Amino acid sequence: MHSANLTNDERIYSLHLTVQSVELVRGSVSSAYQISVSCDISEIPSVNCTLLFSKKKQDIGAIGTLKFEEKRPVAIASINLDPDTFDEFKNLLSNSPARPASIYLKTSKFPEDSKGIIKVKNTGLRLDISDLSWRYPIL
Numbered sequence: 001m002h003s004a005n006l007t008n009d010e011r012i013y014s015l016h017l018t019v020q021s022v023e024l025v026r027g028s029v030s031s032a033y034q035i036s037v038s039c040d041i042s043e044i045p046s047v048n049c050t051l052l053f054s055k056k057k058q059d060i061g062a063i064g065t066l067k068f069e070e071k072r073p074v075a076i077a078s079i080n081l082d083p084d085t086f087d088e089f090k091n092l093l094s095n096s097p098a099r100p101a102s103i104y105l106k107t108s109k110f111p112e113d114s115k116g117i118i119k120v121k122n123t124g125l126r127l128d129i130s131d132l133s134w135r136y137p138i139l
Helices: 083-093
Strands: 013-025 034-041 044-055 064-068 074-081 102-107 126-135
Touching: 013 044, 034 083, 044 083, 074 083, 074 126
Parallel strands: 044 074
Antiparallel strands: 013 034, 013 102, 034 044, 064 074, 064 126, 102 126
16 A cells, blocks of 8 residues: 555555454563564565564654565564553454454555565565554444
């Protein structure tokens, strides 16, 4: 998903992810839990994606990164959410949606071919995540 009729410098790069499952993950008793979201990337259907959300104040710069593995069709993101947004997100995900929820990641520039097909699968490419939004069905 991206804005049309803009130059590459003006264009907003974003990815649409469809949520498949959600888990709370705690690596040890002494560590804080994270929210782990398994999802599909609409623009790259053959790549499995996991988003790991942590509760952390992020004032400056990117809120996270999305890394595509070189040898497997897998992408893993680490995303920091401020405490209020993290709690809101966790509470929302505690209820089963009427249909799959969507998450939209605003990212740094990613490569595309002349037909607009995204070329990140099995590249080792790392994208910065500058913002995110979501749609969560309630009916």
